[in-house]
Amino acid sequence: MSEKSTVVITGATSGLGQLVAIELAKRGFDLVLTARSKARADATRKMIIEHSPSTKVDFFFGDLSLMKDVKRVGQEIADVYPKIDVLLNNAGIHAFEPRTTSEGFPEMIAINYLAPWLLTHTLRPSLQNAGKARVVNVASEASRNHGVLKLPEDLTDTTPFTARGSSPIYGKTKLLNIMFTAELARQWTGTGISVNALNPGFNVTGLGRELKFASIIERILKFLHLGDPRRGTDIITRLIVEPKYQEVTGGYFNVGTGNPITPVAPGGDSEMQKKLWEATQELLEQRGYLD
Numbered sequence: 161m162s163e164k165s166t167v168v169i170t171g172a173t174s175g176l177g178q179l180v181a182i183e184l185a186k187r188g189f190d191l192v193l194t195a196r197s198k199a200r201a202d203a204t205r206k207m208i209i210e211h212s213p214s215t216k217v218d219f220f221f222g223d224l225s226l227m228k229d230v231k232r233v234g235q236e237i238a239d240v241y242p243k244i245d246v247l248l249n250n251a252g253i254h255a256f257e258p259r260t261t262s263e264g265f266p267e268m269i270a271i272n273y274l275a276p277w278l279l280t281h282t283l284r285p286s287l288q289n290a291g292k293a294r295v296v297n298v299a300s301e302a303s304r305n306h307g308v309l310k311l312p313e314d315l316t317d318t319t320p321f322t323a324r325g326s327s328p329i330y331g332k333t334k335l336l337n338i339m340f341t342a343e344l345a346r347q348w349t350g351t352g353i354s355v356n357a358l359n360p361g362f363n364v365t366g367l368g369r370e371l372k373f374a375s376i377i378e379r380i381l382k383f384l385h386l387g388d389p390r391r392g393t394d395i396i397t398r399l400i401v402e403p404k405y406q407e408v409t410g411g412y413f414n415v416g417t418g419n420p421i422t423p424v425a426p427g428g429d430s431e432m433q434k435k436l437w438e439a440t441q442e443l444l445e446q447r448g449y450l451d
Contacts, residue, residue, distance in 0.1 A: 171251030234282025312439035345410030360392030361415035
């Protein structure tokens with residue numbers, strides 16, 4: 161085999177990220193993974209090595225809800241890996257209660273949207289150095305329930321919400337992922353980097369871990385064979401390895417079929433995508449996270 165491909169995966173110590181890491185290890189990728197917890201990183205490394213003993217696994221530690229950590233981790237990865245073939249922005253959270261980060265951002269917006277935006281920006285030189293690289297963003301059809309999109313206000317909106325009211329906010333973060341993907345693809349035209357998003361479907365993973373009855377629901381769903389995370393793993397892996405997804409950019413693809421999905425409005429609106437990009441860039445510049 162020629163020189164191994166390097167993939168960076170966020171949120172790789174549980175759920176879909178962990179399953180994709182194991183799958184890509186089997187396919188001969190070198191793994192660069194982010195984690196918050198040393199214990200969970202060690203457990204994940206052990207699991208990967210059990211499946212693929214010769215895999216190179218490298219962990220970088222930080223809290224992806226904090227932009228200072230995202231920037232630091234991105235720079236640390238870029239320093240060690242001047243060439244990156246794939247960036248999988250997978251980390252995500254559905255918070256059922258409102259939390260504001262120590263930097264003043266709403267937690268779900270910070271983790272699900274701002275972190276991938278900033279990490280992708282920070283890793284751009286390493287991705288370009290690969291000649292042909294891929295950025296894959298985990299979005300969701302939860303984006304269809306996104307309330308009303310208000311820019312730039314939504315990026316810093318820390319208004320309290322109930323558990324029920326959390327769903328439109330989660331949906332909105334996923335809509336922002338789809339819009340970011342399309343605009344980034346335009347911005348990076350001619351770089352050799354393809355940028356695509358996907359809907360992983362309904363997966364029984366740790367995403368809803370804050371629900372009181374999550375573990376019971378998970379057992380019931382597994383018993384009924386619903387929410388099998390292998391389907392989500394499959395579509396993510398396909399976007400990373402299949403040649404046809406290197407040839408398209410700015411797309412949003414569905415679990416199962418791998419076919420394109422038309423995003424809910426205003427997800428496909430190029431003016432709104434540009435507005436979101438500019439609002440995000442301005443916000444991160446103001447706060448000192450962009451050079």
